[in-house]
Amino acid sequence: MAEIDILRAFSRASSTYESHARVQRLCAQDMLGMLDISSPGSVLEVGCGTGLLTRMLIGKFPDAGILACDPSQRMLMEARRMAPARVEFICCSLEELPRNFWELIVSNAALHWAGPLQTTLAMLKDSLCPDGLLAFSYFTRNTYPELAEALSQAAGTEVQLACSGFASADETANEVAKVFKKVQIERKVYIHNFTDIRALLRHIKLTGTRGTGARPKLVWTKGLLDRTQREYLARFGSIRVGYEVVICTAK
Numbered sequence: 001m002a003e004i005d006i007l008r009a010f011s012r013a014s015s016t017y018e019s020h021a022r023v024q025r026l027c028a029q030d031m032l033g034m035l036d037i038s039s040p041g042s043v044l045e046v047g048c049g050t051g052l053l054t055r056m057l058i059g060k061f062p063d064a065g066i067l068a069c070d071p072s073q074r075m076l077m078e079a080r081r082m083a084p085a086r087v088e089f090i091c092c093s094l095e096e097l098p099r100n101f102w103e104l105i106v107s108n109a110a111l112h113w114a115g116p117l118q119t120t121l122a123m124l125k126d127s128l129c130p131d132g133l134l135a136f137s138y139f140t141r142n143t144y145p146e147l148a149e150a151l152s153q154a155a156g157t158e159v160q161l162a163c164s165g166f167a168s169a170d171e172t173a174n175e176v177a178k179v180f181k182k183v184q185i186e187r188k189v190y191i192h193n194f195t196d197i198r199a200l201l202r203h204i205k206l207t208g209t210r211g212t213g214a215r216p217k218l219v220w221t222k223g224l225l226d227r228t229q230r231e232y233l234a235r236f237g238s239i240r241v242g243y244e245v246v247i248c249t250a251k
Contacts, residue, residue, distance in 0.1 A: 013208030014074040024109040027137040028053040040103035047110025051079030107136040112166040121179040141166040142244040154227035162211025180250035197229040
């Protein structure tokens with residue numbers, strides 16, 4: 001059920017995702033800057049979404065064969081519309097990835113939705129060439145901490161957002177080290193500001209990043225919205241959220 005909820009949220013946001021995915025774009029740019037590989041012949045992108053990173057890969061590696069995968073057909077429709085015909089797109093889950101040996105596997109802002117990280121990393125390692133490189137950005141559980149704090153206070157109970165199920169930055173680093181020998185990791189915190197709480201919630205909806213939603217499930221009444229905004233401003237002085245992201249390359 002959780003996987004279905006996540007897929008539905010992203011599919012509904014397929015036409016609005018790219019115009020609002022500011023942090024995801026920054027992650028992709030920072031990750032590409034860390035790549036220690038010159039001209040891979042084969043590239044697999046996991047969780048390509050609307051092809052934001054895919055098009056960056058085309059520019060960076062014009063001679064590479066690129067296969068981009070995502071479980072959302074609606075996201076892939078957008079990706080195909082904006083990418084050159086030479087890129088191959090397929091709709092599949094992580095477990096259904098084509099069995100091959102890739103020189104470069106990349107994933108931007110996607111693996112935190114895929115379940116236990118160590119299992120995911122082991123699967124991707126099995127698809128790498130002996131000297132292949134894995135690069136990914138991973139949002140940690142310390143994403144949206146301001147929203148979780150203000151909302152919990154406003155609701156009168158501890159509220160956990162979907163990101164509470166993600167690994168922490170330290171856990172991410174430890175899991176990568178268990179699977180790969182040569183690892184480079186950078187931890188970044190991106191800040192995104194909004195005019196009010198409604199604009200923040202709209203952003204989450206339009207990027208499809210609500211995941212399975214908050215627990216306990218909340219009804220966003222006008223009263224809850226107003227209380228959350230008051231708590232937000234009292235605690236943080238503005239409506240902003242932090243995204244803690246681990247960017248990693250591994251061999």
